[in-house]
Amino acid sequence: MGSARSGTEEVAHTGTRKRDPEAVRADILAVAEAEFAANGLSGGRIDEIAAKTRTSKRMIYYYFGDKNGLYRAVLEEAYRKVRLEEAALRLDDLEPVEALCRLAAFTFEHHRRNESFIRMVMIENVHKGTFLDQSADIAAVNRPAIERVATLLDRGKAAGVFRQEIDALTLHWLISAVSYFNVSNRHTFGRIFGDRLWTEPGQARLGTECSEIVLRYVLTDVALSDCKWSSPGAMAPE
Amino acid sequence: MGSARSGTEEVAHTGTRKRDPEAVRADILAVAEAEFAANGLSGGRIDEIAAKTRTSKRMIYYYFGDKNGLYRAVLEEAYRKVRLEEAALRLDDLEPVEALCRLAAFTFEHHRRNESFIRMVMIENVHKGTFLDQSADIAAVNRPAIERVATLLDRGKAAGVFRQEIDALTLHWLISAVSYFNVSNRHTFGRIFGDRLWTEPGQARLGTECSEIVLRYVLTDVALSDCKWSSPGAMAPE
DNA sequence: ACCGATTTGTACCAGTCCGTACATTTGCTA
DNA sequence: TAGCAAATGTACGGACTGGTACAAATCGGT
Numbered sequence A, B: 001m002g003s004a005r006s007g008t009e010e011v012a013h014t015g016t017r018k019r020d021p022e023a024v025r026a027d028i029l030a031v032a033e034a035e036f037a038a039n040g041l042s043g044g045r046i047d048e049i050a051a052k053t054r055t056s057k058r059m060i061y062y063y064f065g066d067k068n069g070l071y072r073a074v075l076e077e078a079y080r081k082v083r084l085e086e087a088a089l090r091l092d093d094l095e096p097v098e099a100l101c102r103l104a105a106f107t108f109e110h111h112r113r114n115e116s117f118i119r120m121v122m123i124e125n126v127h128k129g130t131f132l133d134q135s136a137d138i139a140a141v142n143r144p145a146i147e148r149v150a151t152l153l154d155r156g157k158a159a160g161v162f163r164q165e166i167d168a169l170t171l172h173w174l175i176s177a178v179s180y181f182n183v184s185n186r187h188t189f190g191r192i193f194g195d196r197l198w199t200e201p202g203q204a205r206l207g208t209e210c211s212e213i214v215l216r217y218v219l220t221d222v223a224l225s226d227c228k229w230s231s232p233g234a235m236a237p238e
Numbered sequence C: 001a002c003c004g005a006t007t008t009g010t011a012c013c014a015g016t017c018c019g020t021a022c023a024t025t026t027g028c029t030a
Numbered sequence D: 001t002a003g004c005a006a007a008t009g010t011a012c013g014g015a016c017t018g019g020t021a022c023a024a025a026t027c028g029g030t
Helices: A002-009 A021-043 A046-052 A057-064 A067-087 A096-113 A115-126 A130-134 A137-159 A168-184 A186-193 A200-218 B002-009 B021-039 B046-052 B057-064 B067-087 B096-113 B115-126 B130-134 B137-159 B168-184 B186-193 B200-218
Strands: none
Touching: A021 A046, A021 A057, A021 A067, A021 A115, A046 A057, A046 A067, A057 A067, A067 A096, A067 A115, A067 A130, A067 A137, A096 A115, A096 A137, A096 A168, A096 A200, A115 A168, A115 B115, A115 B186, A130 B186, A137 A168, A137 B186, A168 A186, A168 A200, A168 B168, A168 B186, A168 B200, A186 B115, A186 B130, A186 B137, A186 B168, A200 B168, A200 B200, B021 B046, B021 B057, B021 B067, B021 B115, B046 B057, B046 B067, B057 B067, B067 B096, B067 B115, B067 B130, B067 B137, B096 B115, B096 B137, B096 B168, B096 B200, B115 B168, B137 B168, B168 B186, B168 B200
């Protein structure tokens, strides 16, 4: 949504151009993400998106062809953004235990701050992943995440601090599960059992608990006592 | 869907009655659950539900007033069913470690087998829990779940096998998170990283891993080595 | 066997919302 | 500056779908 504006104001490179297709596309995508994240695919209204855009409904169909096409584009964009941020983490510089702790804390915090991404994934799962099928490259965009976990895991195993039985995919699954659930289900869970876990201190505490959960799962029994997975501060690049 | 049929066929108690409001209600609810779970609230079609019911659309509005009313009724019913099954677990007879292991394994398995319940919760969360607000008793139906965890936890703490710092709500949150995520996100996760975790052996393995995750989180460091959380067989009452 | 209340069927309306036909402007290139 | 392609605005169509008006059948009680 930042980039959408820039192209319109400053005319720069190509001389005077009032038209800026890229900005229009980006604008539509941003508005559409908000709308779909808020109301789902069937619930999201094209007219509503058009109204909140600086352009008309016509453009949506011009660029994305279809309601489904627009939705798919939004989904792809959301994944791309997220994995891009994740790639900024430099885990190789840290020793395994600290790196894993940082990864868990980062993911937890990241998902918290990107609710609309989580909601897009929720909605996509309601639709049984049909739209992910149709965009082949999404898998390619995401797979590096597993690689990061795998190398981290290998380093820890080699150092003797991580258990040999741990599987990279399962570990990634665990980190994703807690970080995702924390955002996706806060409404039902909070409604039923109270919001205690979703106050600010509650979330801070829960975040460190998640790191603890992950580490206790992975660590060799011996090493369980001596580790300081306590500082969750400043892990997001922003 | 089993109970819906019974009232219609066997006429039993009240003499000959062709009319069976309760059966009609139950029939509608069962069909509606399938429809909503499959397509969401906005995506679910009242006409579709009516068509698959033995009665007409008129009845839906007669009994539930509204599309939203129907949805709310389905949601309430889903929660009620689930918590009823959960109550069948008798954890007090087991020693703490085994009881916790059983609880985790049961929840994991239970959520797996009740996909449409999970999907209803997913959808409710997409709607930010608005419908849970309107039905006051749902919270009351669910809260006992926490009580069970709390007493189990206390017993373990007293016995010295569980860490004192563990919070009941957080523990329940963890068990829910992994069990829920396993069902809710299998499509996106599987699409991106492969279905390995969702083959039959993969799921069996993942289930025991979840028990291990939970136990390692809770157990006193000392006790970490000696426990046999290995038998996941026969924990569902069915 | 009659009567009011409950329960059910049919046909239909009215609003919403996706998508498009048609017309127009802008920009680039020759 | 002519001309073509890319980009955009407006108005509208038409199907879908939630909800209802109207009517009728059924049932329990007396």
